[in-house]
Amino acid sequence: MVTAPAEEKPSRAERKAQRAAAAAAAAPKAGRRARLRLTRVDPWSVMKTAFLLSIALAIVSVVAVLMVWTVLGAADVWSSINQTVQDVVGGQDANSFDIEDYLGTRRVVGFTMIVAAVDVLLLTAIATLGAFLYNMSASLLGGVEVTLAEDN
Template structure:
Protein backbone atom coordinates (compact mmCIF):
# COMPACT_ATOMS: atom_id res chain seq x y z
CA UNK A 1 0.00 0.00 0.00
CA UNK A 2 1.37 3.44 -0.95
CA UNK A 3 0.53 6.97 0.05
CA UNK A 4 0.36 8.60 -3.37
CA UNK A 5 -1.25 11.95 -2.52
CA UNK A 6 -1.65 14.18 0.51
CA UNK A 7 -4.43 16.77 0.35
CA UNK A 8 -2.84 20.21 0.91
CA UNK A 9 -6.08 21.67 2.31
CA UNK A 10 -6.20 18.98 4.99
CA UNK A 11 -2.54 19.50 5.78
CA UNK A 12 -3.21 23.24 6.17
CA UNK A 13 -6.12 22.63 8.56
CA UNK A 14 -4.20 20.13 10.70
CA UNK A 15 -1.07 22.30 10.82
CA UNK A 16 -3.18 25.33 11.76
CA UNK A 17 -4.77 23.49 14.69
CA UNK A 18 -1.42 22.16 15.88
CA UNK A 19 0.21 25.58 15.51
CA UNK A 20 -2.50 27.27 17.56
CA UNK A 21 -2.11 24.66 20.30
CA UNK A 22 1.65 25.21 20.28
CA UNK A 23 1.05 28.96 20.45
CA UNK A 24 -0.83 28.54 23.73
CA UNK A 25 1.89 26.24 25.07
CA UNK A 26 4.46 28.88 24.07
CA UNK A 27 2.54 31.66 25.85
CA UNK A 28 2.16 29.57 29.03
CA UNK A 29 5.91 28.84 28.98
CA UNK A 30 6.70 32.55 28.55
CA UNK A 31 4.35 33.45 31.41
CA UNK A 32 5.96 30.87 33.68
CA UNK A 33 9.44 32.10 32.83
CA UNK A 34 8.40 35.72 33.30
CA UNK A 35 6.97 34.98 36.74
CA UNK A 36 10.02 32.99 37.84
CA UNK A 37 12.45 35.69 36.69
CA UNK A 38 10.24 38.35 38.26
CA UNK A 39 10.26 36.51 41.59
CA UNK A 40 14.06 36.34 41.39
CA UNK A 41 14.21 40.12 40.86
CA UNK A 42 15.82 39.93 37.44
CA UNK A 43 13.47 42.41 35.77
CA UNK A 44 13.81 45.11 38.44
CA UNK A 45 17.59 44.77 38.47
CA UNK A 46 17.74 44.91 34.67
CA UNK A 47 15.46 47.95 34.57
CA UNK A 48 17.50 49.78 37.22
CA UNK A 49 20.84 48.99 35.53
CA UNK A 50 19.63 50.12 32.12
CA UNK A 51 17.98 53.18 33.67
CA UNK A 52 21.24 54.12 35.38
CA UNK A 53 23.16 53.62 32.15
CA UNK A 54 20.74 55.73 30.10
CA UNK A 55 20.55 58.45 32.75
CA UNK A 56 24.33 58.82 32.94
CA UNK A 57 24.74 58.77 29.15
CA UNK A 58 21.97 61.17 28.12
CA UNK A 59 21.07 62.99 31.32
CA UNK A 60 17.36 62.19 30.87
CA UNK A 61 15.60 59.48 32.79
CA UNK A 62 14.35 56.57 30.69
CA UNK A 63 11.31 54.37 31.17
CA UNK A 64 11.23 50.69 31.97
CA UNK A 65 13.00 48.50 29.46
CA UNK A 66 11.29 45.28 30.51
CA UNK A 67 7.60 45.20 31.35
CA UNK A 68 4.92 42.57 31.07
CA UNK A 69 3.52 44.29 27.98
CA UNK A 70 6.80 44.17 26.09
CA UNK A 71 7.49 40.57 27.06
CA UNK A 72 4.04 39.21 26.24
CA UNK A 73 3.67 41.42 23.17
CA UNK A 74 6.96 40.17 21.78
CA UNK A 75 6.11 36.57 22.63
CA UNK A 76 2.70 36.89 20.95
CA UNK A 77 4.32 38.38 17.84
CA UNK A 78 6.84 35.53 17.69
CA UNK A 79 4.04 33.01 18.21
CA UNK A 80 1.88 34.47 15.44
CA UNK A 81 4.79 34.49 13.00
CA UNK A 82 5.46 30.89 14.00
CA UNK A 83 1.85 29.94 13.19
CA UNK A 84 2.08 31.47 9.71
CA UNK A 85 5.49 29.95 8.96
CA UNK A 86 4.57 26.45 10.18
CA UNK A 87 1.30 26.40 8.22
CA UNK A 88 2.99 27.65 5.06
CA UNK A 89 5.86 25.15 5.33
CA UNK A 90 3.52 22.22 5.94
CA UNK A 91 1.30 23.13 3.00
CA UNK A 92 4.25 23.70 0.68
CA UNK A 93 5.64 20.38 1.89
CA UNK A 94 2.39 18.67 0.89
CA UNK A 95 2.58 20.19 -2.60
CA UNK A 96 6.21 19.10 -2.97
CA UNK A 97 5.36 15.61 -1.75
CA UNK A 98 2.57 15.35 -4.32
CA UNK A 99 4.93 16.45 -7.09
CA UNK A 100 7.63 13.96 -6.12
CA UNK A 101 5.22 11.04 -5.82
CA UNK A 102 4.32 11.57 -9.47
CA UNK A 103 7.99 11.01 -10.31
CA UNK A 104 9.17 8.31 -7.91
CA UNK A 105 6.07 6.83 -6.31
CA UNK A 106 4.65 7.21 -2.85
CA UNK A 107 5.70 6.15 0.60
CA UNK A 108 5.13 2.46 1.09
CA UNK A 109 3.13 1.56 4.19
CA UNK A 110 2.38 -1.86 5.63
CA UNK A 111 -0.83 -2.17 7.63
CA UNK A 112 -1.78 -5.05 9.88
CA UNK A 113 -4.98 -6.02 11.66
CA UNK A 114 -5.01 -6.15 15.43
CA UNK A 115 -5.30 -9.60 16.92
Protein backbone atom coordinates in the same frame (compact mmCIF):
# COMPACT_ATOMS: atom_id res chain seq x y z
CA MET B 1 -29.14 -59.96 24.89
CA VAL B 2 -28.35 -56.83 23.04
CA THR B 3 -24.76 -56.03 22.42
CA ALA B 4 -23.39 -52.61 21.82
CA PRO B 5 -22.06 -52.05 18.37
CA ALA B 6 -18.32 -52.18 18.18
CA GLU B 7 -16.68 -48.82 17.79
CA GLU B 8 -15.18 -48.32 14.43
CA LYS B 9 -11.53 -47.43 14.35
CA PRO B 10 -10.75 -44.29 12.39
CA SER B 11 -9.05 -44.90 9.11
CA ARG B 12 -5.48 -43.94 8.48
CA ALA B 13 -6.51 -40.87 6.47
CA GLU B 14 -8.85 -39.68 9.23
CA ARG B 15 -6.11 -40.02 11.84
CA LYS B 16 -3.72 -38.07 9.66
CA ALA B 17 -6.30 -35.30 9.18
CA GLN B 18 -6.93 -35.15 12.95
CA ARG B 19 -3.19 -34.86 13.65
CA ALA B 20 -2.83 -32.10 11.06
CA ALA B 21 -5.76 -30.19 12.58
CA ALA B 22 -4.29 -30.52 16.07
CA ALA B 23 -0.88 -29.36 14.86
CA ALA B 24 -2.43 -26.39 13.09
CA ALA B 25 -4.32 -25.40 16.22
CA ALA B 26 -1.20 -25.68 18.37
CA ALA B 27 1.08 -23.76 15.96
CA PRO B 28 1.12 -19.97 16.30
CA LYS B 29 -0.73 -18.20 13.53
CA ALA B 30 1.33 -15.99 11.29
CA GLY B 31 0.22 -12.35 11.36
CA ARG B 32 -1.21 -10.84 8.26
CA ARG B 33 0.79 -8.24 6.38
CA ALA B 34 -0.41 -5.49 4.12
CA ARG B 35 1.84 -3.43 1.89
CA LEU B 36 0.38 0.01 1.26
CA ARG B 37 1.67 2.88 -0.80
CA LEU B 38 1.03 6.50 0.17
CA THR B 39 0.72 8.24 -3.18
CA ARG B 40 -1.26 11.37 -2.32
CA VAL B 41 -1.75 13.64 0.67
CA ASP B 42 -4.72 15.99 0.70
CA PRO B 43 -3.28 19.54 0.99
CA TRP B 44 -6.52 20.89 2.51
CA SER B 45 -6.33 18.37 5.37
CA VAL B 46 -2.65 19.12 5.88
CA MET B 47 -3.39 22.84 6.01
CA LYS B 48 -6.18 22.44 8.60
CA THR B 49 -4.07 20.15 10.77
CA ALA B 50 -1.00 22.35 10.56
CA PHE B 51 -3.08 25.42 11.39
CA LEU B 52 -4.54 23.83 14.53
CA LEU B 53 -1.19 22.48 15.69
CA SER B 54 0.56 25.80 15.11
CA ILE B 55 -2.16 27.63 17.08
CA ALA B 56 -1.59 25.19 19.94
CA LEU B 57 2.16 25.85 19.71
CA ALA B 58 1.54 29.61 19.76
CA ILE B 59 -0.63 29.38 22.88
CA VAL B 60 1.95 27.21 24.62
CA SER B 61 4.79 29.62 23.77
CA VAL B 62 2.89 32.70 25.01
CA VAL B 63 1.92 30.99 28.26
CA ALA B 64 5.50 29.75 28.76
CA VAL B 65 6.99 33.22 28.27
CA LEU B 66 4.40 34.74 30.61
CA MET B 67 5.20 32.15 33.28
CA VAL B 68 8.96 32.67 32.96
CA TRP B 69 8.62 36.45 33.20
CA THR B 70 6.31 36.13 36.20
CA VAL B 71 8.78 33.85 37.98
CA LEU B 72 11.65 36.24 37.20
CA GLY B 73 9.64 39.14 38.63
CA ALA B 74 8.73 37.17 41.75
CA ALA B 75 12.38 36.25 42.26
CA ASP B 76 13.33 39.96 42.19
CA VAL B 77 15.66 39.47 39.25
CA TRP B 78 14.74 42.85 37.76
CA SER B 79 15.64 44.85 40.86
CA SER B 80 18.86 42.87 41.15
CA ILE B 81 19.77 43.76 37.54
CA ASN B 82 18.91 47.42 38.22
CA GLN B 83 21.14 47.42 41.30
CA THR B 84 24.01 45.80 39.36
CA VAL B 85 23.77 48.42 36.60
CA GLN B 86 23.74 51.23 39.19
CA ASP B 87 26.85 49.77 40.86
CA VAL B 88 28.73 49.35 37.57
CA VAL B 89 27.80 52.61 35.85
CA GLY B 90 27.45 54.86 38.89
CA GLY B 91 26.43 58.52 38.68
CA GLN B 92 23.01 60.04 38.15
CA ASP B 93 22.28 58.18 34.89
CA ALA B 94 22.35 54.86 36.71
CA ASN B 95 19.61 55.93 39.16
CA SER B 96 17.15 56.49 36.33
CA PHE B 97 17.87 53.12 34.67
CA ASP B 98 15.11 50.51 34.89
CA ILE B 99 15.48 47.22 33.02
CA GLU B 100 11.71 46.80 32.89
CA ASP B 101 11.52 49.77 30.52
CA TYR B 102 13.24 47.54 27.99
CA LEU B 103 12.24 44.02 29.07
CA GLY B 104 8.91 44.56 30.77
CA THR B 105 6.32 41.80 30.88
CA ARG B 106 3.87 43.60 28.60
CA ARG B 107 6.53 44.31 25.99
CA VAL B 108 7.93 40.76 25.98
CA VAL B 109 4.52 39.07 25.90
CA GLY B 110 3.42 41.42 23.11
CA PHE B 111 6.52 40.54 21.10
CA THR B 112 5.89 36.85 21.76
CA MET B 113 2.34 37.19 20.46
CA ILE B 114 3.59 38.81 17.26
CA VAL B 115 6.15 36.04 16.77
CA ALA B 116 3.47 33.42 17.49
CA ALA B 117 1.10 34.93 14.90
CA VAL B 118 3.85 34.96 12.26
CA ASP B 119 4.74 31.41 13.27
CA VAL B 120 1.13 30.27 12.73
CA LEU B 121 1.12 31.71 9.23
CA LEU B 122 4.53 30.33 8.28
CA LEU B 123 3.98 26.83 9.67
CA THR B 124 0.62 26.55 7.93
CA ALA B 125 2.04 27.73 4.61
CA ILE B 126 5.14 25.52 4.82
CA ALA B 127 3.13 22.41 5.69
CA THR B 128 0.69 23.03 2.83
CA LEU B 129 3.55 23.63 0.42
CA GLY B 130 5.15 20.42 1.67
CA ALA B 131 1.96 18.50 0.88
CA PHE B 132 1.93 19.86 -2.68
CA LEU B 133 5.61 19.00 -3.13
CA TYR B 134 5.07 15.50 -1.75
CA ASN B 135 2.19 14.92 -4.18
CA MET B 136 4.35 16.01 -7.11
CA SER B 137 7.30 13.84 -6.10
CA ALA B 138 5.03 10.87 -5.31
CA SER B 139 3.50 11.06 -8.78
CA LEU B 140 7.00 10.78 -10.25
CA LEU B 141 8.54 8.29 -7.83
CA GLY B 142 5.56 6.27 -6.61
CA GLY B 143 5.20 7.50 -3.05
CA VAL B 144 6.17 5.95 0.25
CA GLU B 145 5.56 2.24 0.74
CA VAL B 146 4.47 1.11 4.19
CA THR B 147 4.14 -2.47 5.43
CA LEU B 148 1.52 -2.98 8.12
CA ALA B 149 1.66 -6.18 10.17
CA GLU B 150 -0.89 -7.70 12.52
CA ASP B 151 0.38 -8.85 15.91
CA ASN B 152 -0.33 -12.39 17.04
